[in-house]
Amino acid sequence: MSQDRRNDYDVTNTVQVSNPAAVRDAVHELFSRTFPGSPFDKLWLAFYDFERLFTGRYPGYMGCDTTYHDLQHTLDMTLALARLVAGYEKSVEPPDRLGAARAQMAIITSLFHDAGYIRHKDRDKDFTNGAEFTLYHVSRSADFLRRYLPELGLAGDVGVSSMIVHFTGYELDLDDIELDDPRDIICGHLIGTADLIAQMADRCYLEKCRDRLYPEFVVGGVAVENSASGEYMVRYKSGKDLLRKTPAFYQQVMRERLNSKFTRAYRYIEVLYGGENPYIEAIRVNMAHLVHILETGNWSLLRRKPSFFLGITTAVHDIERLVTRQVAALKGARPSGDTPPLVMPI
Template sequence: MHNVRRSDYDVTNTVKVSSAPAVRDAVQELYERHWPGASFRPIARAFHDFELAFTGRMPGWFGVDTVYHDQQHTLDVTLAMARLIAGYETVHAGTPEAFGSQRAAAGVMLALFHDIGYLREKDEDARNGAEFTRNHVSRSAKFMAHYLPTIEFGHWVETCGEVVHFTGYERPMDSLKLAD
Protein backbone atom coordinates (compact mmCIF):
# COMPACT_ATOMS: atom_id res chain seq x y z
CA MET A 1 0.00 0.00 0.00
CA HIS A 2 1.29 3.48 -0.83
CA ASN A 3 1.07 6.55 1.34
CA VAL A 4 -1.47 9.00 -0.08
CA ARG A 5 -1.36 12.66 0.90
CA ARG A 6 -4.75 13.93 1.94
CA SER A 7 -5.97 16.95 -0.05
CA ASP A 8 -6.68 19.03 3.03
CA TYR A 9 -3.24 18.46 4.57
CA ASP A 10 0.11 20.12 3.94
CA VAL A 11 2.87 18.57 1.83
CA THR A 12 4.16 16.62 4.84
CA ASN A 13 0.67 15.18 5.41
CA THR A 14 0.89 16.22 9.07
CA VAL A 15 -0.96 19.55 9.34
CA LYS A 16 -4.60 19.95 8.35
CA VAL A 17 -4.46 23.15 6.30
CA SER A 18 -8.24 23.44 6.22
CA SER A 19 -8.16 24.06 9.99
CA ALA A 20 -7.08 27.46 11.32
CA PRO A 21 -6.41 26.03 14.82
CA ALA A 22 -4.21 23.25 13.38
CA VAL A 23 -2.16 25.69 11.30
CA ARG A 24 -1.97 28.16 14.21
CA ASP A 25 -0.60 25.40 16.43
CA ALA A 26 2.02 24.40 13.84
CA VAL A 27 3.06 28.04 13.37
CA GLN A 28 3.19 28.56 17.14
CA GLU A 29 5.49 25.57 17.55
CA LEU A 30 7.88 27.00 14.94
CA TYR A 31 7.66 30.51 16.37
CA GLU A 32 8.32 29.47 19.96
CA ARG A 33 11.22 27.24 18.90
CA HIS A 34 12.95 30.05 16.98
CA TRP A 35 11.98 33.03 19.14
CA PRO A 36 11.60 31.70 22.69
CA GLY A 37 10.13 34.31 24.98
CA ALA A 38 8.62 36.36 22.15
CA SER A 39 4.88 36.86 22.43
CA PHE A 40 2.77 34.78 20.08
CA ARG A 41 -0.37 36.64 21.21
CA PRO A 42 -0.68 38.98 18.17
CA ILE A 43 -0.34 36.05 15.77
CA ALA A 44 -2.87 33.97 17.73
CA ARG A 45 -5.29 36.91 17.62
CA ALA A 46 -4.71 37.26 13.87
CA PHE A 47 -5.56 33.58 13.35
CA HIS A 48 -8.73 34.02 15.41
CA ASP A 49 -9.79 37.10 13.44
CA PHE A 50 -8.85 35.47 10.14
CA GLU A 51 -11.18 32.58 10.93
CA LEU A 52 -13.99 34.97 11.90
CA ALA A 53 -13.56 36.88 8.64
CA PHE A 54 -13.27 33.91 6.30
CA THR A 55 -16.24 32.12 7.87
CA GLY A 56 -18.47 35.21 7.73
CA ARG A 57 -18.59 35.77 11.49
CA MET A 58 -16.65 39.07 11.51
CA PRO A 59 -19.12 41.94 11.90
CA GLY A 60 -19.60 43.82 8.64
CA TRP A 61 -18.12 41.12 6.41
CA PHE A 62 -19.35 38.22 4.33
CA GLY A 63 -17.26 35.05 4.46
CA VAL A 64 -15.06 33.91 1.62
CA ASP A 65 -16.96 32.78 -1.47
CA THR A 66 -14.18 32.31 -4.00
CA VAL A 67 -13.31 28.76 -4.94
CA TYR A 68 -9.50 28.88 -4.88
CA HIS A 69 -8.62 31.91 -2.76
CA ASP A 70 -10.30 30.31 0.21
CA GLN A 71 -9.44 29.46 3.79
CA GLN A 72 -7.45 26.34 2.89
CA HIS A 73 -5.32 28.13 0.28
CA THR A 74 -4.58 30.94 2.71
CA LEU A 75 -3.71 28.63 5.58
CA ASP A 76 -1.48 26.56 3.28
CA VAL A 77 0.35 29.73 2.20
CA THR A 78 0.65 30.87 5.82
CA LEU A 79 2.16 27.58 6.96
CA ALA A 80 4.59 27.63 4.02
CA MET A 81 5.58 31.21 4.88
CA ALA A 82 6.15 30.33 8.54
CA ARG A 83 8.32 27.38 7.53
CA LEU A 84 10.34 29.49 5.08
CA ILE A 85 10.92 32.18 7.71
CA ALA A 86 11.89 29.57 10.32
CA GLY A 87 14.32 27.96 7.87
CA TYR A 88 15.85 31.32 7.05
CA GLU A 89 16.15 32.09 10.75
CA THR A 90 17.89 28.76 11.37
CA VAL A 91 20.58 29.69 8.84
CA HIS A 92 20.94 33.34 9.94
CA ALA A 93 20.32 33.19 13.71
CA GLY A 94 22.69 35.46 15.60
CA THR A 95 23.65 37.45 12.50
CA PRO A 96 22.48 40.88 11.32
CA GLU A 97 20.53 39.10 8.56
CA ALA A 98 18.28 37.27 11.05
CA PHE A 99 14.56 38.01 10.76
CA GLY A 100 13.82 38.41 14.44
CA SER A 101 10.47 37.78 16.09
CA GLN A 102 8.72 40.99 15.01
CA ARG A 103 9.55 40.64 11.33
CA ALA A 104 8.65 36.95 11.47
CA ALA A 105 5.29 37.75 13.05
CA ALA A 106 4.59 40.42 10.44
CA GLY A 107 5.47 37.95 7.66
CA VAL A 108 3.13 35.31 9.03
CA MET A 109 0.28 37.82 9.39
CA LEU A 110 0.95 39.17 5.91
CA ALA A 111 0.55 35.66 4.52
CA LEU A 112 -2.59 35.15 6.59
CA PHE A 113 -4.25 38.28 5.20
CA HIS A 114 -2.76 38.37 1.68
CA ASP A 115 -6.08 37.43 0.01
CA ILE A 116 -8.54 38.97 2.45
CA GLY A 117 -9.29 41.52 -0.27
CA TYR A 118 -11.54 38.90 -1.86
CA LEU A 119 -13.96 39.21 1.05
CA ARG A 120 -16.94 41.50 0.63
CA GLU A 121 -17.99 44.06 3.16
CA LYS A 122 -21.73 43.90 3.87
CA ASP A 123 -22.34 47.38 2.43
CA GLU A 124 -20.58 46.66 -0.88
CA ASP A 125 -22.55 46.13 -4.06
CA ALA A 126 -20.82 43.02 -5.40
CA ARG A 127 -22.32 39.63 -6.14
CA ASN A 128 -19.24 37.72 -4.96
CA GLY A 129 -15.60 38.15 -4.03
CA ALA A 130 -14.38 37.16 -7.48
CA GLU A 131 -15.44 40.62 -8.65
CA PHE A 132 -12.45 41.96 -6.70
CA THR A 133 -9.84 39.91 -8.55
CA ARG A 134 -8.28 42.96 -10.22
CA ASN A 135 -7.84 44.90 -6.99
CA HIS A 136 -7.94 42.31 -4.22
CA VAL A 137 -4.29 42.91 -3.28
CA SER A 138 -4.87 46.63 -2.70
CA ARG A 139 -7.98 45.71 -0.73
CA SER A 140 -5.85 43.34 1.37
CA ALA A 141 -3.36 46.15 2.03
CA LYS A 142 -6.23 48.44 3.04
CA PHE A 143 -7.59 45.81 5.43
CA MET A 144 -4.15 45.38 7.03
CA ALA A 145 -3.78 49.16 7.37
CA HIS A 146 -6.87 49.16 9.57
CA TYR A 147 -6.32 45.82 11.27
CA LEU A 148 -2.62 45.71 12.22
CA PRO A 149 -2.82 48.69 14.62
CA THR A 150 -5.54 46.86 16.57
CA ILE A 151 -3.04 44.12 17.48
CA GLU A 152 -0.17 46.53 18.15
CA PHE A 153 1.49 46.00 14.77
CA GLY A 154 0.68 49.44 13.39
CA HIS A 155 4.38 50.09 12.77
CA TRP A 156 4.23 47.33 10.11
CA VAL A 157 1.39 48.84 8.06
CA GLU A 158 3.58 50.55 5.47
CA THR A 159 5.88 47.55 4.97
CA CYS A 160 3.05 44.99 4.83
CA GLY A 161 1.07 47.26 2.52
CA GLU A 162 3.98 47.24 0.10
CA VAL A 163 5.09 43.60 0.46
CA VAL A 164 1.58 42.25 -0.13
CA HIS A 165 1.83 43.61 -3.67
CA PHE A 166 4.50 41.00 -4.41
CA THR A 167 1.61 38.47 -4.28
CA GLY A 168 -0.32 40.07 -7.12
CA TYR A 169 -0.13 41.94 -10.38
CA GLU A 170 -1.79 45.27 -9.66
CA ARG A 171 1.53 47.09 -9.60
CA PRO A 172 4.68 46.42 -11.63
CA MET A 173 7.38 44.76 -9.52
CA ASP A 174 9.89 47.53 -10.21
CA SER A 175 7.49 50.07 -8.66
CA LEU A 176 7.55 48.30 -5.28
CA LYS A 177 9.91 50.02 -2.88
CA LEU A 178 10.99 48.79 0.53
CA ALA A 179 13.30 50.32 3.09
CA ASP A 180 16.32 48.22 3.98
Protein backbone atom coordinates in the same frame (compact mmCIF):
# COMPACT_ATOMS: atom_id res chain seq x y z
CA MET B 1 6.01 12.68 0.31
CA SER B 2 3.29 10.21 1.24
CA GLN B 3 1.31 8.59 -1.57
CA ASP B 4 -1.66 8.64 0.80
CA ARG B 5 -1.63 12.38 1.33
CA ARG B 6 -5.06 13.67 2.22
CA ASN B 7 -6.69 16.39 0.12
CA ASP B 8 -6.71 19.04 2.82
CA TYR B 9 -3.31 18.32 4.34
CA ASP B 10 0.02 20.02 3.70
CA VAL B 11 2.82 18.53 1.59
CA THR B 12 4.13 16.51 4.54
CA ASN B 13 0.65 15.07 5.23
CA THR B 14 1.02 16.06 8.88
CA VAL B 15 -0.94 19.33 9.19
CA GLN B 16 -4.60 19.73 8.25
CA VAL B 17 -4.48 23.02 6.36
CA SER B 18 -8.26 23.40 6.37
CA ASN B 19 -8.16 23.66 10.17
CA PRO B 20 -7.13 27.08 11.53
CA ALA B 21 -6.26 25.68 14.97
CA ALA B 22 -4.04 22.97 13.48
CA VAL B 23 -2.13 25.48 11.35
CA ARG B 24 -1.93 27.96 14.23
CA ASP B 25 -0.40 25.28 16.44
CA ALA B 26 2.10 24.27 13.75
CA VAL B 27 3.08 27.91 13.21
CA HIS B 28 3.35 28.40 16.97
CA GLU B 29 5.76 25.49 17.23
CA LEU B 30 7.94 26.86 14.41
CA PHE B 31 7.81 30.40 15.81
CA SER B 32 8.69 29.29 19.34
CA ARG B 33 11.63 27.21 18.15
CA THR B 34 12.90 30.01 15.93
CA PHE B 35 12.34 32.86 18.39
CA PRO B 36 12.50 31.34 21.90
CA GLY B 37 10.68 33.39 24.51
CA SER B 38 8.92 35.66 22.00
CA PRO B 39 5.21 36.22 22.65
CA PHE B 40 2.65 34.63 20.35
CA ASP B 41 -0.42 36.49 21.60
CA LYS B 42 -0.82 38.82 18.61
CA LEU B 43 -0.41 35.94 16.20
CA TRP B 44 -2.99 33.95 18.15
CA LEU B 45 -5.41 36.87 17.79
CA ALA B 46 -4.61 37.19 14.09
CA PHE B 47 -5.46 33.52 13.51
CA TYR B 48 -8.68 34.02 15.47
CA ASP B 49 -9.65 37.07 13.40
CA PHE B 50 -8.65 35.36 10.16
CA GLU B 51 -11.02 32.49 10.91
CA ARG B 52 -13.80 34.92 11.78
CA LEU B 53 -13.22 36.90 8.57
CA PHE B 54 -13.29 33.89 6.28
CA THR B 55 -16.24 32.20 8.00
CA GLY B 56 -18.42 35.31 8.02
CA ARG B 57 -18.18 36.11 11.73
CA TYR B 58 -15.93 39.19 11.52
CA PRO B 59 -17.97 42.38 12.05
CA GLY B 60 -19.01 44.01 8.80
CA TYR B 61 -17.84 41.26 6.43
CA MET B 62 -19.69 38.56 4.51
CA GLY B 63 -17.23 35.65 4.66
CA CYS B 64 -15.26 33.84 1.98
CA ASP B 65 -17.12 32.93 -1.21
CA THR B 66 -14.21 32.40 -3.64
CA THR B 67 -13.95 28.67 -4.22
CA TYR B 68 -10.27 28.62 -5.23
CA HIS B 69 -9.00 31.34 -2.91
CA ASP B 70 -10.62 29.78 0.13
CA LEU B 71 -9.69 29.30 3.77
CA GLN B 72 -7.52 26.27 3.02
CA HIS B 73 -5.40 28.16 0.50
CA THR B 74 -4.48 30.91 2.95
CA LEU B 75 -3.73 28.48 5.78
CA ASP B 76 -1.60 26.33 3.48
CA MET B 77 0.33 29.40 2.38
CA THR B 78 0.78 30.69 5.93
CA LEU B 79 2.23 27.38 7.07
CA ALA B 80 4.63 27.44 4.10
CA LEU B 81 5.64 30.99 5.01
CA ALA B 82 6.34 30.05 8.64
CA ARG B 83 8.57 27.25 7.39
CA LEU B 84 10.38 29.59 5.01
CA VAL B 85 10.95 32.09 7.83
CA ALA B 86 12.31 29.36 10.10
CA GLY B 87 14.62 28.11 7.37
CA TYR B 88 15.79 31.61 6.52
CA GLU B 89 16.66 32.42 10.12
CA LYS B 90 18.75 29.24 10.31
CA SER B 91 20.56 30.07 7.07
CA VAL B 92 21.80 33.65 7.50
CA GLU B 93 24.16 35.51 9.78
CA PRO B 94 22.68 37.28 12.85
CA PRO B 95 22.71 40.81 11.32
CA ASP B 96 20.59 39.57 8.40
CA ARG B 97 17.97 37.74 10.44
CA LEU B 98 14.40 38.99 10.42
CA GLY B 99 13.79 38.78 14.14
CA ALA B 100 10.54 37.94 15.90
CA ALA B 101 8.70 41.22 15.30
CA ARG B 102 9.35 41.27 11.56
CA ALA B 103 8.50 37.57 11.25
CA GLN B 104 5.26 38.22 13.13
CA MET B 105 4.39 40.99 10.68
CA ALA B 106 5.07 38.70 7.71
CA ILE B 107 2.89 35.91 9.09
CA ILE B 108 -0.01 38.28 9.76
CA THR B 109 0.36 39.72 6.26
CA SER B 110 0.16 36.18 4.90
CA LEU B 111 -3.00 35.43 6.86
CA PHE B 112 -4.75 38.43 5.31
CA HIS B 113 -3.12 38.49 1.86
CA ASP B 114 -6.45 37.47 0.28
CA ALA B 115 -8.69 39.52 2.57
CA GLY B 116 -9.42 41.64 -0.49
CA TYR B 117 -11.65 38.89 -1.83
CA ILE B 118 -13.97 39.17 1.18
CA ARG B 119 -16.97 41.42 0.59
CA HIS B 120 -17.87 44.13 3.06
CA LYS B 121 -21.58 44.22 3.91
CA ASP B 122 -21.95 47.94 3.20
CA ARG B 123 -19.14 49.00 0.87
CA ASP B 124 -19.50 45.98 -1.41
CA LYS B 125 -23.25 45.46 -1.41
CA ASP B 126 -23.39 45.92 -5.20
CA PHE B 127 -21.17 42.86 -5.74
CA THR B 128 -22.27 39.23 -5.72
CA ASN B 129 -18.99 37.34 -5.30
CA GLY B 130 -15.47 38.15 -4.17
CA ALA B 131 -14.04 36.92 -7.48
CA GLU B 132 -15.29 40.17 -8.99
CA PHE B 133 -12.33 41.82 -7.22
CA THR B 134 -9.72 39.53 -8.80
CA LEU B 135 -7.81 42.18 -10.72
CA TYR B 136 -7.42 44.46 -7.70
CA HIS B 137 -7.90 42.17 -4.70
CA VAL B 138 -4.33 42.68 -3.44
CA SER B 139 -4.84 46.42 -3.13
CA ARG B 140 -8.02 45.68 -1.21
CA SER B 141 -6.03 43.34 1.05
CA ALA B 142 -3.54 46.14 1.67
CA ASP B 143 -6.44 48.42 2.62
CA PHE B 144 -7.71 45.78 5.04
CA LEU B 145 -4.28 45.50 6.66
CA ARG B 146 -4.12 49.29 7.06
CA ARG B 147 -7.34 49.14 9.05
CA TYR B 148 -6.67 45.91 10.90
CA LEU B 149 -3.07 46.18 12.13
CA PRO B 150 -3.68 49.25 14.35
CA GLU B 151 -6.53 47.34 16.02
CA LEU B 152 -3.98 44.66 16.85
CA GLY B 153 -1.62 47.25 18.30
CA LEU B 154 0.70 47.04 15.29
CA ALA B 155 0.21 50.43 13.64
CA GLY B 156 3.96 50.60 13.08
CA ASP B 157 3.76 47.64 10.69
CA VAL B 158 1.16 49.19 8.39
CA GLY B 159 3.58 50.78 5.92
CA VAL B 160 5.63 47.65 5.29
CA SER B 161 2.81 45.11 5.49
CA SER B 162 0.61 47.01 3.02
CA MET B 163 3.50 47.00 0.54
CA ILE B 164 4.89 43.48 0.88
CA VAL B 165 1.42 41.97 0.41
CA HIS B 166 1.83 43.04 -3.22
CA PHE B 167 4.48 40.35 -3.65
CA THR B 168 1.51 37.94 -3.85
CA GLY B 169 0.00 39.63 -6.90
CA TYR B 170 0.54 41.46 -10.16
CA GLU B 171 -0.95 44.88 -9.47
CA LEU B 172 2.43 46.51 -8.86
CA ASP B 173 5.73 45.99 -10.63
CA LEU B 174 7.75 44.24 -7.94
CA ASP B 175 10.89 46.08 -9.01
CA ASP B 176 9.18 49.35 -8.11
CA ILE B 177 8.54 48.36 -4.49
CA GLU B 178 11.06 50.25 -2.37
CA LEU B 179 11.50 49.70 1.36
CA ASP B 180 14.10 51.13 3.71
CA ASP B 181 15.25 47.85 5.23
CA PRO B 182 16.34 45.02 2.89
CA ARG B 183 14.93 42.53 5.40
CA ASP B 184 11.46 43.82 4.57
CA ILE B 185 12.09 42.98 0.92
CA ILE B 186 13.16 39.51 2.06
CA CYS B 187 9.80 39.19 3.82
CA GLY B 188 8.12 40.07 0.53
CA HIS B 189 10.12 37.40 -1.28
CA LEU B 190 9.19 34.82 1.34
CA ILE B 191 5.49 35.75 1.21
CA GLY B 192 5.39 35.69 -2.59
CA THR B 193 7.21 32.36 -2.63
CA ALA B 194 4.90 30.82 -0.04
CA ASP B 195 1.83 31.87 -2.01
CA LEU B 196 3.13 30.20 -5.17
CA ILE B 197 4.57 26.99 -3.82
CA ALA B 198 1.73 26.21 -1.43
CA GLN B 199 -1.02 26.39 -4.02
CA MET B 200 0.91 24.65 -6.79
CA ALA B 201 1.88 21.86 -4.38
CA ASP B 202 -1.75 21.34 -3.33
CA ARG B 203 -2.71 17.70 -3.87
CA CYS B 204 -5.77 18.86 -5.84
CA TYR B 205 -4.13 21.79 -7.62
CA LEU B 206 -5.05 20.62 -11.12
CA GLU B 207 -8.68 19.92 -10.28
CA LYS B 208 -8.95 23.24 -8.47
CA CYS B 209 -7.54 25.14 -11.45
CA ARG B 210 -10.02 23.54 -13.83
CA ASP B 211 -13.10 23.63 -11.62
CA ARG B 212 -12.55 26.63 -9.34
CA LEU B 213 -9.90 29.01 -10.62
CA TYR B 214 -11.38 29.19 -14.11
CA PRO B 215 -14.82 30.33 -12.87
CA GLU B 216 -13.10 32.95 -10.70
CA PHE B 217 -11.21 34.12 -13.80
CA VAL B 218 -14.44 34.43 -15.76
CA VAL B 219 -16.14 36.45 -13.03
CA GLY B 220 -13.02 38.55 -12.44
CA GLY B 221 -12.51 39.53 -16.07
CA VAL B 222 -9.33 37.50 -16.55
CA ALA B 223 -10.51 34.60 -18.75
CA VAL B 224 -12.25 36.96 -21.15
CA GLU B 225 -11.07 40.55 -21.37
CA ASN B 226 -12.94 43.46 -22.91
CA SER B 227 -11.17 44.88 -25.93
CA ALA B 228 -12.52 47.56 -28.26
CA SER B 229 -16.21 48.37 -28.24
CA GLY B 230 -18.15 45.23 -29.11
CA GLU B 231 -15.00 43.08 -29.01
CA TYR B 232 -13.34 40.86 -26.46
CA MET B 233 -10.11 38.90 -26.06
CA VAL B 234 -10.23 35.32 -24.85
CA ARG B 235 -7.35 34.28 -22.61
CA TYR B 236 -8.84 31.00 -21.37
CA LYS B 237 -11.74 29.31 -23.19
CA SER B 238 -12.47 26.81 -20.44
CA GLY B 239 -11.06 25.17 -17.35
CA LYS B 240 -9.33 22.61 -19.56
CA ASP B 241 -7.88 25.39 -21.71
CA LEU B 242 -6.47 27.01 -18.57
CA LEU B 243 -4.75 23.72 -17.74
CA ARG B 244 -3.45 23.36 -21.30
CA LYS B 245 -1.69 26.69 -20.85
CA THR B 246 -0.46 26.01 -17.32
CA PRO B 247 2.83 24.30 -18.32
CA ALA B 248 3.78 27.32 -20.43
CA PHE B 249 2.77 29.61 -17.59
CA TYR B 250 4.91 27.60 -15.20
CA GLN B 251 7.93 27.77 -17.49
CA GLN B 252 7.59 31.43 -18.51
CA VAL B 253 6.27 33.11 -15.40
CA MET B 254 6.62 30.90 -12.36
CA ARG B 255 10.27 30.08 -12.77
CA GLU B 256 11.15 33.68 -13.51
CA ARG B 257 9.16 34.82 -10.48
CA LEU B 258 10.44 32.17 -8.08
CA ASN B 259 14.03 32.09 -9.26
CA SER B 260 14.60 35.70 -10.26
CA LYS B 261 12.10 38.03 -8.58
CA PHE B 262 12.08 36.06 -5.32
CA THR B 263 15.77 35.06 -5.52
CA ARG B 264 15.09 31.33 -5.10
CA ALA B 265 13.79 31.87 -1.58
CA TYR B 266 12.08 28.46 -1.75
CA ARG B 267 15.48 26.94 -0.91
CA TYR B 268 15.06 27.95 2.73
CA ILE B 269 12.51 25.14 3.13
CA GLU B 270 15.33 22.66 2.51
CA VAL B 271 17.04 23.60 5.77
CA LEU B 272 14.14 22.02 7.64
CA TYR B 273 14.00 18.82 5.58
CA GLY B 274 17.57 17.63 5.27
CA GLY B 275 18.15 19.25 1.90
CA GLU B 276 14.86 18.05 0.42
CA ASN B 277 12.06 20.38 -0.66
CA PRO B 278 8.65 18.71 -0.36
CA TYR B 279 6.91 21.69 -1.98
CA ILE B 280 9.03 21.73 -5.13
CA GLU B 281 8.77 17.95 -5.37
CA ALA B 282 4.96 18.11 -5.12
CA ILE B 283 4.87 20.81 -7.81
CA ARG B 284 6.98 18.64 -10.11
CA VAL B 285 4.62 15.72 -9.53
CA ASN B 286 1.62 17.92 -10.36
CA MET B 287 3.25 19.27 -13.52
CA ALA B 288 4.32 15.81 -14.67
CA HIS B 289 0.78 14.52 -14.10
CA LEU B 290 -0.63 17.43 -16.09
CA VAL B 291 1.77 16.87 -18.98
CA HIS B 292 0.76 13.19 -19.06
CA ILE B 293 -2.91 14.16 -19.19
CA LEU B 294 -2.29 16.64 -21.99
CA GLU B 295 -0.27 14.13 -23.99
CA THR B 296 -2.81 11.32 -23.62
CA GLY B 297 -5.98 13.40 -23.57
CA ASN B 298 -7.16 11.33 -20.63
CA TRP B 299 -8.95 13.99 -18.59
CA SER B 300 -10.60 11.29 -16.47
CA LEU B 301 -7.33 11.16 -14.52
CA LEU B 302 -8.43 14.41 -12.85
CA ARG B 303 -10.92 12.79 -10.53
CA ARG B 304 -10.19 14.18 -7.07
CA LYS B 305 -13.05 16.02 -5.40
CA PRO B 306 -11.65 18.36 -2.75
CA SER B 307 -13.94 19.85 -0.15
CA PHE B 308 -14.90 23.51 -0.08
CA PHE B 309 -13.90 25.67 2.89
CA LEU B 310 -16.07 28.74 2.55
CA GLY B 311 -17.97 31.18 4.71
CA ILE B 312 -21.04 31.47 2.49
CA THR B 313 -22.98 28.28 1.86
CA THR B 314 -24.41 29.41 -1.49
CA ALA B 315 -21.03 30.46 -2.90
CA VAL B 316 -20.63 27.55 -5.33
CA HIS B 317 -24.03 28.14 -6.92
CA ASP B 318 -23.59 31.91 -6.86
CA ILE B 319 -20.37 31.79 -8.86
CA GLU B 320 -21.90 29.34 -11.34
CA ARG B 321 -24.73 31.80 -11.97
CA LEU B 322 -22.25 34.64 -12.41
CA VAL B 323 -20.26 32.63 -14.96
CA THR B 324 -23.45 31.92 -16.92
CA ARG B 325 -24.33 35.61 -16.83
CA GLN B 326 -20.86 36.67 -17.97
CA VAL B 327 -20.88 34.25 -20.90
CA ALA B 328 -24.38 35.35 -21.92
CA ALA B 329 -23.24 38.98 -21.92
CA LEU B 330 -20.73 38.17 -24.68
CA LYS B 331 -23.45 37.26 -27.18
CA GLY B 332 -23.35 39.69 -30.06
CA ALA B 333 -19.75 40.66 -29.39
CA ARG B 334 -16.87 39.25 -31.42
CA PRO B 335 -13.35 38.08 -30.58
CA SER B 336 -10.74 40.73 -31.33
CA GLY B 337 -8.20 38.29 -32.74
CA ASP B 338 -5.52 39.56 -30.37
CA THR B 339 -3.76 37.09 -28.09
CA PRO B 340 -3.58 38.42 -24.53
CA PRO B 341 -0.57 37.43 -22.42
CA LEU B 342 -0.80 34.52 -20.01
CA VAL B 343 -1.64 35.58 -16.51
CA MET B 344 -2.59 33.70 -13.38
CA PRO B 345 -3.40 36.11 -10.53
CA ILE B 346 -2.96 34.42 -7.18
